[in-house]
Amino acid sequence: MELPSPEVCYRALQSRDARFDGLIFVGVRSTGIYCRPVCPARTAKFENCRFFASAAAAQDAGFRPCLRCRPETAPHLASWRGTSNTVSRALALIDDGALDGKEASVEILAERLGLGERQLRRLFLQHLGASPISVAQTRRVLFAKQLIHETRMPMAEIAIAAGFGSVRRFNETFRGLFHRAPGALRRKSASVPAAAEARVTLRLRYRPPYDWESMLAFLEARAIPGMEWIEEGIYHRTVEIDGGIGSVEVSHLPRQQSLGVTIRFPEVKALPAIVSRVRRLFDLGADIETIDGHLASDPLLAPLIAMRPGLRAPGGWDGFELAVRAILGQQITVTAARRLAAQLVALHGRPVPAGIAHHPSLTHVFPTPGQLASTDSIGLGMPFARLRSLKALATAVAADPNLFRTQGTIDSAIARLRTIHGVGEWTAHYIALRAMREMDAFPSSDIGLLRGIARIDDNCSTAATLQMRAESWRPWRAYAAQHLWTVDASAIAASKDFYD
Numbered sequence: 001m002e003l004p005s006p007e008v009c010y011r012a013l014q015s016r017d018a019r020f021d022g023l024i025f026v027g028v029r030s031t032g033i034y035c036r037p038v039c040p041a042r043t044a045k046f047e048n049c050r051f052f053a054s055a056a057a058a059q060d061a062g063f064r065p066c067l068r069c070r071p072e073t074a075p076h077l078a079s080w081r082g083t084s085n086t087v088s089r090a091l092a093l094i095d096d097g098a099l100d101g102k103e104a105s106v107e108i109l110a111e112r113l114g115l116g117e118r119q120l121r122r123l124f125l126q127h128l129g130a131s132p133i134s135v136a137q138t139r140r141v142l143f144a145k146q147l148i149h150e151t152r153m154p155m156a157e158i159a160i161a162a163g164f165g166s167v168r169r170f171n172e173t174f175r176g177l178f179h180r181a182p183g184a185l186r187r188k189s190a191s192v193p194a195a196a197e198a199r200v201t202l203r204l205r206y207r208p209p210y211d212w213e214s215m216l217a218f219l220e221a222r223a224i225p226g227m228e229w230i231e232e233g234i235y236h237r238t239v240e241i242d243g244g245i246g247s248v249e250v251s252h253l254p255r256q257q258s259l260g261v262t263i264r265f266p267e268v269k270a271l272p273a274i275v276s277r278v279r280r281l282f283d284l285g286a287d288i289e290t291i292d293g294h295l296a297s298d299p300l301l302a303p304l305i306a307m308r309p310g311l312r313a314p315g316g317w318d319g320f321e322l323a324v325r326a327i328l329g330q331q332i333t334v335t336a337a338r339r340l341a342a343q344l345v346a347l348h349g350r351p352v353p354a355g356i357a358h359h360p361s362l363t364h365v366f367p368t369p370g371q372l373a374s375t376d377s378i379g380l381g382m383p384f385a386r387l388r389s390l391k392a393l394a395t396a397v398a399a400d401p402n403l404f405r406t407q408g409t410i411d412s413a414i415a416r417l418r419t420i421h422g423v424g425e426w427t428a429h430y431i432a433l434r435a436m437r438e439m440d441a442f443p444s445s446d447i448g449l450l451r452g453i454a455r456i457d458d459n460c461s462t463a464a465t466l467q468m469r470a471e472s473w474r475p476w477r478a479y480a481a482q483h484l485w486t487v488d489a490s491a492i493a494a495s496k497d498f499y500d
């Protein structure tokens with residue numbers, strides 16, 4: 001998808017059309033500021049407007065972010081560029097810090113995506129109007145700006161959290177852009193929380209519609225006691241990153257078209273990683289209108305889309321955790337898998353130190369690959385073959401922590417996963433879909449999918465026919481799968497015995 005014509009963009013701007021939020025940014029020549037299309041400020045004259053496909057492109061062209069509409073709060077639409085999966089995947093990697101730090105480079109990033117550096121730059125220019133480095137830099141500026149506006153964090157901590165490397169560089173960048181020190185931006189902000197606390201609360205915007213109820217129901221059915229907790233519409237979980245332990249809570253703010261995220265974590269450096277995990281778990285980057293529109297063109301799926309507009313495909317919090325859940329869930333019910341996972345966490349997960357967890361039900365973090373790889377006995381009552389695959393998985397991830405990172409094509413990712421003992425076609429596709437965010441992954445032999453499709457199509461009852469049926473759902477087969485799972489789950493929810 002390319003940038004629409006300037007006339008279309010301008011009409012979106014004039015009507016403050018929220019559907020274009022995150023898809024286009026407008027730079028105003030007379031002020032040097034760039035805005036979201038929904039900016040409440042008076043609309044500039046057409047001849048003064050320049051339109052961009054990304055905040056980075058606007059910043060590259062010399063515009064600075066608006067303090068009123070705050071371009072950093074536009075939805076991050078990592079997957080809207082449906083015509084270029086490579087760009088979507090590169091954006092996800094940049095979000096994870098692929099271009100942060102001294103050793104990072106565009107060359108290495110391109111290599112991980114299985115293409116040449118020049119080709120990646122060309123794709124970025126074509127779809128975003130900016131280079132990968134500009135995109136990474138702009139994300140740092142915008143994340144810092146969000147922390148300035150929405151939290152009470154000290155400026156020195158924000159510099160580290162946003163990945164600037166030094167407070168000096170942070171100050172220089174902000175002075176260059178705004179002609180004032182970063183701290184001066186905070187005083188301009190109206191909505192700063194009252195007290196400084198050892199926690200950070202941010203709003204993460206999505207592109208509506210968002211089926212929060214289905215998302216929460218999905219997470220609740222799979223919540224691992226001791227590690228996850230859902231209460232009064234709020235999702236809580238423990239977090240471990242690089243040995244640090246903390247927690248997050250996530251709630252829905254429908255009027256703001258956002259999720260409210262409160263993070264408690266000892267190291268501010270981990271904030272971008274935690275935010276990016278929340279975005280992934282709750283699938284905030286989806287251009288859901290485009291996806292729903294595409295799937296609804298199949299008359300079979302149309303009623304499902306109409307019933308649950310904005311249904312998201314939940315991601316995994318962590319690749320290893322998700323893969324373990326997938327293996328535990330092989331051939332048993334979601335409820336039984338959840339029980340096993342709770343045992344695993346209680347036996348092998350580190351306990352959460354007193355004062356860290358914000359809720360008494362959050363007692364442990366998920367075990368690390370190293371912990372499971374080195375233990376003599378996993379100690380779960382399950383078939384020996386599956387215990388062996390758990391161990392093989394832990395050993396493989398301990399040896400290659402990047403196993404679940406995007407590398408190459410979806411087929412090569414599936415093939416790599418399948419080299420792990422006990423990871424078959426179904427498990428590999430399931431991991432690719434939820435942990436690696438391959439939105440075209442499709443575990444066609446899944447029993448829940450087969451039951452789901454059988455409920456709406458009498459002629460489709462085998463994995464092979466389902467696979468054929470699913471061809472027209474590309475490149476969003478993961479969303480079709482989520483609809484089929486949800487149909488199946490809600491049809492038999494009464495028995496509380498539905499399958500993955």
Ligand SMILES: [Zn+2]
Pocket residue numbers: 034035036039040041066067068069070
């Ligand atoms: Zn604005």
